[in-house]
Amino acid sequence: MTVSRFRNILYTVAAIVSLVGLADATYLAVQALTGETLGCGGSPDCFRVLGSSYARVGGIPVALFGTLAYFSVFTFATFAAFGYVQARVLLIPIIGAMFLATLWLLYVQAFLLHAYCRYCLFSAAITFLLAGLVIALPPERDGSGA
Protein backbone atom coordinates (compact mmCIF):
# COMPACT_ATOMS: atom_id res chain seq x y z
CA MET A 1 0.00 0.00 0.00
CA THR A 2 1.34 3.43 -0.93
CA VAL A 3 1.70 6.20 1.68
CA SER A 4 -0.79 8.32 -0.20
CA ARG A 5 -3.39 5.55 -0.16
CA PHE A 6 -2.78 4.88 3.55
CA ARG A 7 -3.26 8.59 4.22
CA ASN A 8 -6.54 8.65 2.29
CA ILE A 9 -7.79 5.65 4.26
CA LEU A 10 -7.01 7.46 7.52
CA TYR A 11 -8.87 10.57 6.32
CA THR A 12 -11.84 8.43 5.36
CA VAL A 13 -11.81 6.72 8.76
CA ALA A 14 -11.55 10.15 10.45
CA ALA A 15 -14.58 11.34 8.45
CA ILE A 16 -16.62 8.29 9.50
CA VAL A 17 -15.54 8.59 13.16
CA SER A 18 -16.42 12.30 13.17
CA LEU A 19 -19.92 11.39 11.96
CA VAL A 20 -20.41 9.34 15.13
CA GLY A 21 -19.21 12.32 17.20
CA LEU A 22 -21.53 14.58 15.20
CA ALA A 23 -24.53 12.40 16.09
CA ASP A 24 -23.57 12.40 19.79
CA ALA A 25 -22.98 16.17 19.91
CA THR A 26 -26.22 16.87 18.00
CA TYR A 27 -28.15 14.82 20.55
CA LEU A 28 -26.54 16.73 23.44
CA ALA A 29 -27.13 20.08 21.73
CA VAL A 30 -30.82 19.30 21.21
CA GLN A 31 -31.12 18.25 24.87
CA ALA A 32 -29.59 21.55 25.94
CA LEU A 33 -31.75 23.62 23.56
CA THR A 34 -35.01 22.01 24.69
CA GLY A 35 -34.11 22.63 28.33
CA GLU A 36 -34.25 18.93 29.11
CA THR A 37 -31.01 19.27 31.06
CA LEU A 38 -32.68 21.76 33.40
CA GLY A 39 -34.73 19.06 35.06
CA CYS A 40 -34.44 15.56 36.51
CA GLY A 41 -35.85 12.47 34.91
CA GLY A 42 -32.89 10.85 33.21
CA SER A 43 -29.45 10.08 34.61
CA PRO A 44 -28.84 12.26 37.67
CA ASP A 45 -25.15 12.52 36.92
CA CYS A 46 -25.84 13.53 33.31
CA PHE A 47 -27.96 16.33 34.69
CA ARG A 48 -25.15 17.42 37.00
CA VAL A 49 -22.82 17.76 34.03
CA LEU A 50 -25.19 19.05 31.36
CA GLY A 51 -27.17 21.27 33.71
CA SER A 52 -24.06 22.86 35.21
CA SER A 53 -22.72 26.30 34.39
CA TYR A 54 -19.74 24.65 32.66
CA ALA A 55 -22.06 23.24 29.98
CA ARG A 56 -22.63 26.71 28.50
CA VAL A 57 -20.27 29.41 27.27
CA GLY A 58 -21.85 32.86 26.98
CA GLY A 59 -25.26 31.22 27.21
CA ILE A 60 -24.53 28.92 24.26
CA PRO A 61 -24.49 25.17 24.98
CA VAL A 62 -20.99 23.68 24.70
CA ALA A 63 -22.58 20.78 22.79
CA LEU A 64 -23.49 23.21 20.00
CA PHE A 65 -19.80 24.10 19.64
CA GLY A 66 -19.13 20.35 19.62
CA THR A 67 -21.61 19.86 16.79
CA LEU A 68 -19.89 22.55 14.73
CA ALA A 69 -16.46 21.12 15.54
CA TYR A 70 -17.39 17.56 14.50
CA PHE A 71 -19.05 18.85 11.34
CA SER A 72 -15.89 20.81 10.51
CA VAL A 73 -13.77 17.71 11.08
CA PHE A 74 -16.09 15.69 8.85
CA THR A 75 -15.93 18.34 6.13
CA PHE A 76 -12.16 18.71 6.19
CA ALA A 77 -11.52 14.96 6.48
CA THR A 78 -13.82 14.31 3.51
CA PHE A 79 -12.12 16.93 1.38
CA ALA A 80 -8.70 15.69 2.54
CA ALA A 81 -9.63 12.15 1.48
CA PHE A 82 -10.38 13.55 -1.97
CA GLY A 83 -6.93 15.14 -2.10
CA TYR A 84 -7.60 18.74 -1.07
CA VAL A 85 -4.37 19.83 0.62
CA GLN A 86 -5.82 22.90 2.36
CA ALA A 87 -8.38 20.73 4.10
CA ARG A 88 -5.54 18.60 5.45
CA VAL A 89 -3.87 21.70 6.86
CA LEU A 90 -7.08 22.86 8.59
CA LEU A 91 -7.90 19.45 10.06
CA ILE A 92 -4.97 19.34 12.49
CA PRO A 93 -5.61 22.62 14.42
CA ILE A 94 -9.33 21.83 14.72
CA ILE A 95 -8.70 18.39 16.18
CA GLY A 96 -5.98 19.88 18.40
CA ALA A 97 -8.44 22.45 19.76
CA MET A 98 -11.06 19.73 20.31
CA PHE A 99 -8.48 17.64 22.13
CA LEU A 100 -7.65 20.50 24.52
CA ALA A 101 -11.33 21.30 25.06
CA THR A 102 -11.97 17.63 25.82
CA LEU A 103 -9.18 17.59 28.42
CA TRP A 104 -10.74 20.62 30.10
CA LEU A 105 -14.23 19.06 30.08
CA LEU A 106 -12.88 15.81 31.54
CA TYR A 107 -11.15 17.81 34.26
CA VAL A 108 -14.43 19.62 35.02
CA GLN A 109 -16.32 16.33 35.30
CA ALA A 110 -13.69 14.59 37.42
CA PHE A 111 -12.55 17.35 39.75
CA LEU A 112 -15.13 20.11 39.79
CA LEU A 113 -18.49 18.36 39.34
CA HIS A 114 -17.49 14.88 40.56
CA ALA A 115 -19.96 13.46 38.06
CA TYR A 116 -19.70 11.98 34.60
CA CYS A 117 -22.10 12.04 31.70
CA ARG A 118 -21.79 9.00 29.45
CA TYR A 119 -22.53 11.02 26.30
CA CYS A 120 -19.73 13.43 27.17
CA LEU A 121 -17.35 10.53 27.84
CA PHE A 122 -18.31 9.01 24.50
CA SER A 123 -17.55 12.31 22.79
CA ALA A 124 -14.20 12.43 24.60
CA ALA A 125 -13.39 8.94 23.32
CA ILE A 126 -14.26 10.01 19.75
CA THR A 127 -12.03 13.08 20.01
CA PHE A 128 -9.14 10.99 21.35
CA LEU A 129 -9.63 8.58 18.46
CA LEU A 130 -9.56 11.46 15.96
CA ALA A 131 -6.41 12.80 17.62
CA GLY A 132 -4.85 9.34 17.32
CA LEU A 133 -5.74 9.19 13.62
CA VAL A 134 -4.19 12.59 12.98
CA ILE A 135 -1.02 11.54 14.83
CA ALA A 136 -0.89 8.34 12.76
CA LEU A 137 -0.99 10.33 9.50
CA PRO A 138 2.27 10.03 7.57
CA PRO A 139 3.86 13.46 6.98
CA GLU A 140 3.00 15.25 3.73
CA ARG A 141 5.99 15.37 1.40
CA ASP A 142 4.70 15.69 -2.14
CA GLY A 143 2.48 18.77 -1.56
CA SER A 144 0.14 17.63 -4.32
CA GLY A 145 -3.59 18.19 -4.13
CA ALA A 146 -6.71 18.59 -6.16
Add this chain to the structure above:
Amino acid sequence: MKRYLPFVIVGVVALATLGSGAMLYRAKRPQLLTIPEDKVLPGKNDTESMHIRGNPGAPVTLEEFGDFQCPPCGNFAGFADALVKEYEPHLRIVFRNFPLQNHQHARDAALAAEAAGLQGHFWEMHDVLYREQVVWSKTDNVRQVFESYAGMIGLDLDQFRKDIDGEKAKARVDADRERGHSVGVDRTPTVFLNNRSLGPNDRTPEGLRAMVDAALKEKAATK
Protein backbone atom coordinates in the same frame (compact mmCIF):
# COMPACT_ATOMS: atom_id res chain seq x y z
CA MET B 1 -17.85 14.11 -11.16
CA LYS B 2 -15.22 13.13 -8.54
CA ARG B 3 -14.39 16.80 -8.17
CA TYR B 4 -17.91 17.56 -6.91
CA LEU B 5 -18.38 14.43 -4.84
CA PRO B 6 -16.96 15.82 -1.52
CA PHE B 7 -19.29 18.83 -1.85
CA VAL B 8 -22.24 16.51 -2.37
CA ILE B 9 -21.26 14.30 0.60
CA VAL B 10 -20.75 17.27 2.95
CA GLY B 11 -24.01 18.84 1.78
CA VAL B 12 -25.96 15.64 2.35
CA VAL B 13 -24.49 15.23 5.86
CA ALA B 14 -25.25 18.89 6.69
CA LEU B 15 -28.86 18.45 5.60
CA ALA B 16 -29.18 15.14 7.43
CA THR B 17 -27.76 16.69 10.62
CA LEU B 18 -30.08 19.68 10.46
CA GLY B 19 -33.07 17.49 9.61
CA SER B 20 -32.48 14.92 12.34
CA GLY B 21 -31.66 17.69 14.83
CA ALA B 22 -34.94 19.45 14.01
CA MET B 23 -36.91 16.19 14.31
CA LEU B 24 -35.26 15.38 17.63
CA TYR B 25 -35.97 18.91 18.85
CA ARG B 26 -39.66 18.54 18.00
CA ALA B 27 -39.79 15.17 19.74
CA LYS B 28 -37.97 16.34 22.86
CA ARG B 29 -39.56 19.78 23.12
CA PRO B 30 -41.23 19.91 26.53
CA GLN B 31 -44.94 19.24 26.32
CA LEU B 32 -46.77 21.91 28.23
CA LEU B 33 -49.39 20.32 30.45
CA THR B 34 -52.72 21.64 31.62
CA ILE B 35 -54.42 20.39 34.74
CA PRO B 36 -57.92 19.24 33.80
CA GLU B 37 -60.95 20.95 35.34
CA ASP B 38 -61.75 18.07 37.69
CA LYS B 39 -58.22 18.16 39.16
CA VAL B 40 -57.86 21.93 39.60
CA LEU B 41 -56.72 22.88 43.11
CA PRO B 42 -59.25 24.30 45.54
CA GLY B 43 -59.11 27.97 46.53
CA LYS B 44 -58.75 29.10 50.12
CA ASN B 45 -61.17 26.47 51.44
CA ASP B 46 -60.26 22.82 51.75
CA THR B 47 -56.52 23.43 51.66
CA GLU B 48 -55.67 21.50 54.82
CA SER B 49 -54.28 18.55 52.93
CA MET B 50 -51.87 20.68 50.91
CA HIS B 51 -48.50 22.17 51.78
CA ILE B 52 -48.96 25.83 50.97
CA ARG B 53 -46.42 28.60 51.27
CA GLY B 54 -47.83 32.12 51.08
CA ASN B 55 -51.40 33.37 51.29
CA PRO B 56 -53.73 30.33 50.96
CA GLY B 57 -56.26 32.51 49.12
CA ALA B 58 -53.74 34.05 46.70
CA PRO B 59 -54.99 34.56 43.13
CA VAL B 60 -51.87 33.01 41.60
CA THR B 61 -50.85 29.44 42.44
CA LEU B 62 -47.58 27.72 41.66
CA GLU B 63 -48.00 23.98 42.09
CA GLU B 64 -44.61 22.32 42.15
CA PHE B 65 -43.96 18.62 41.73
CA GLY B 66 -40.54 18.25 43.29
CA ASP B 67 -37.98 15.66 44.24
CA PHE B 68 -35.75 16.56 47.19
CA GLN B 69 -32.75 14.84 45.57
CA CYS B 70 -33.11 16.66 42.26
CA PRO B 71 -30.64 19.60 41.99
CA PRO B 72 -32.85 21.75 39.70
CA CYS B 73 -35.67 21.39 42.26
CA GLY B 74 -33.25 22.75 44.86
CA ASN B 75 -32.42 25.68 42.58
CA PHE B 76 -36.11 26.36 42.05
CA ALA B 77 -36.89 26.19 45.77
CA GLY B 78 -34.05 28.64 46.39
CA PHE B 79 -35.75 31.51 44.59
CA ALA B 80 -39.41 30.43 44.81
CA ASP B 81 -39.54 31.25 48.52
CA ALA B 82 -38.15 34.74 47.86
CA LEU B 83 -40.72 35.18 45.09
CA VAL B 84 -43.63 34.34 47.42
CA LYS B 85 -42.42 37.03 49.83
CA GLU B 86 -41.97 39.48 46.97
CA TYR B 87 -45.52 38.95 45.69
CA GLU B 88 -47.19 38.60 49.10
CA PRO B 89 -50.26 38.24 49.29
CA HIS B 90 -50.83 37.50 45.59
CA LEU B 91 -48.83 34.29 45.19
CA ARG B 92 -48.90 30.89 46.87
CA ILE B 93 -46.81 27.79 46.28
CA VAL B 94 -48.19 24.30 46.69
CA PHE B 95 -45.57 21.58 47.03
CA ARG B 96 -46.19 18.03 45.81
CA ASN B 97 -43.84 15.13 46.36
CA PHE B 98 -42.70 13.46 43.18
CA PRO B 99 -39.68 11.34 44.22
CA LEU B 100 -38.01 9.87 41.14
CA GLN B 101 -37.05 6.22 41.23
CA ASN B 102 -33.51 6.83 40.00
CA HIS B 103 -32.80 9.02 43.03
CA GLN B 104 -31.83 6.60 45.77
CA HIS B 105 -32.91 8.65 48.79
CA ALA B 106 -35.65 10.78 47.25
CA ARG B 107 -38.55 8.77 48.69
CA ASP B 108 -37.01 8.70 52.17
CA ALA B 109 -36.55 12.46 51.96
CA ALA B 110 -40.19 12.90 50.92
CA LEU B 111 -41.28 10.74 53.86
CA ALA B 112 -39.09 12.79 56.22
CA ALA B 113 -40.70 15.99 54.97
CA GLU B 114 -44.18 14.52 55.42
CA ALA B 115 -43.27 13.23 58.89
CA ALA B 116 -42.14 16.75 59.79
CA GLY B 117 -45.37 18.02 58.25
CA LEU B 118 -47.38 15.86 60.64
CA GLN B 119 -45.82 17.92 63.43
CA GLY B 120 -46.56 21.15 61.53
CA HIS B 121 -43.01 21.73 60.29
CA PHE B 122 -43.15 20.63 56.65
CA TRP B 123 -41.60 23.77 55.17
CA GLU B 124 -38.77 23.85 57.70
CA MET B 125 -37.82 20.28 56.72
CA HIS B 126 -38.38 21.12 53.02
CA ASP B 127 -35.89 23.98 53.28
CA VAL B 128 -33.28 21.96 55.22
CA LEU B 129 -33.53 19.04 52.78
CA TYR B 130 -32.90 21.27 49.78
CA ARG B 131 -30.20 23.30 51.53
CA GLU B 132 -28.34 20.17 52.61
CA GLN B 133 -29.11 18.17 49.44
CA VAL B 134 -25.47 17.69 48.47
CA VAL B 135 -24.68 16.27 51.92
CA TRP B 136 -27.44 13.67 52.41
CA SER B 137 -27.64 12.66 48.75
CA LYS B 138 -24.26 10.96 49.09
CA THR B 139 -24.82 9.50 52.55
CA ASP B 140 -25.58 5.83 53.10
CA ASN B 141 -27.51 6.18 56.33
CA VAL B 142 -29.91 8.97 55.40
CA ARG B 143 -32.38 8.20 58.19
CA GLN B 144 -29.78 9.21 60.75
CA VAL B 145 -29.11 12.45 58.88
CA PHE B 146 -32.83 13.21 58.59
CA GLU B 147 -33.22 12.62 62.32
CA SER B 148 -30.48 15.15 62.96
CA TYR B 149 -32.39 17.64 60.79
CA ALA B 150 -35.58 16.83 62.72
CA GLY B 151 -33.74 17.58 65.97
CA MET B 152 -32.37 20.78 64.48
CA ILE B 153 -35.84 22.12 63.65
CA GLY B 154 -37.19 21.12 67.05
CA LEU B 155 -39.34 18.08 66.24
CA ASP B 156 -40.35 15.38 68.71
CA LEU B 157 -37.82 12.75 67.60
CA ASP B 158 -39.72 9.68 68.79
CA GLN B 159 -42.81 10.83 66.97
CA PHE B 160 -40.74 11.67 63.87
CA ARG B 161 -39.24 8.14 63.82
CA LYS B 162 -42.72 6.64 64.05
CA ASP B 163 -44.21 8.95 61.44
CA ILE B 164 -41.48 8.48 58.83
CA ASP B 165 -42.42 4.77 58.69
CA GLY B 166 -46.09 5.39 59.30
CA GLU B 167 -49.00 5.04 56.92
CA LYS B 168 -49.95 8.73 56.94
CA ALA B 169 -46.65 9.95 55.50
CA LYS B 170 -46.62 7.14 52.92
CA ALA B 171 -50.20 7.86 51.92
CA ARG B 172 -49.42 11.56 51.40
CA VAL B 173 -46.36 10.87 49.26
CA ASP B 174 -48.26 8.30 47.22
CA ALA B 175 -51.24 10.63 46.78
CA ASP B 176 -48.94 13.38 45.48
CA ARG B 177 -47.23 11.02 43.06
CA GLU B 178 -50.60 9.72 41.93
CA ARG B 179 -51.80 13.28 41.28
CA GLY B 180 -48.58 13.96 39.37
CA HIS B 181 -49.02 10.92 37.15
CA SER B 182 -52.69 11.75 36.57
CA VAL B 183 -51.82 15.20 35.19
CA GLY B 184 -48.90 13.94 33.06
CA VAL B 185 -45.89 14.74 35.25
CA ASP B 186 -42.84 12.61 34.41
CA ARG B 187 -39.93 14.77 35.51
CA THR B 188 -38.99 17.28 38.17
CA PRO B 189 -39.36 20.08 38.78
CA THR B 190 -42.69 20.32 36.99
CA VAL B 191 -44.31 23.59 37.92
CA PHE B 192 -47.86 24.61 37.11
CA LEU B 193 -48.83 28.26 37.21
CA ASN B 194 -52.59 28.51 37.62
CA ASN B 195 -52.91 24.96 36.26
CA ARG B 196 -50.67 25.39 33.19
CA SER B 197 -47.18 23.95 33.26
CA LEU B 198 -44.16 26.18 32.75
CA GLY B 199 -41.42 25.51 30.21
CA PRO B 200 -37.80 25.17 31.42
CA ASN B 201 -36.96 28.78 30.54
CA ASP B 202 -39.96 30.07 32.51
CA ARG B 203 -38.61 28.42 35.67
CA THR B 204 -35.76 30.91 36.01
CA PRO B 205 -36.26 33.83 38.46
CA GLU B 206 -36.74 36.30 35.57
CA GLY B 207 -38.98 33.95 33.60
CA LEU B 208 -41.09 33.13 36.62
CA ARG B 209 -41.48 36.79 37.57
CA ALA B 210 -42.71 37.57 34.05
CA MET B 211 -45.18 34.66 34.16
CA VAL B 212 -46.53 35.66 37.60
CA ASP B 213 -46.92 39.28 36.43
CA ALA B 214 -48.81 38.09 33.37
CA ALA B 215 -51.05 35.85 35.50
CA LEU B 216 -51.82 38.74 37.88
CA LYS B 217 -52.71 40.98 34.93
CA GLU B 218 -54.95 38.27 33.52
CA LYS B 219 -56.69 37.89 36.88
CA ALA B 220 -57.14 41.66 37.18
CA ALA B 221 -58.58 41.85 33.66
CA THR B 222 -61.14 39.11 34.32
CA LYS B 223 -62.41 40.72 37.54
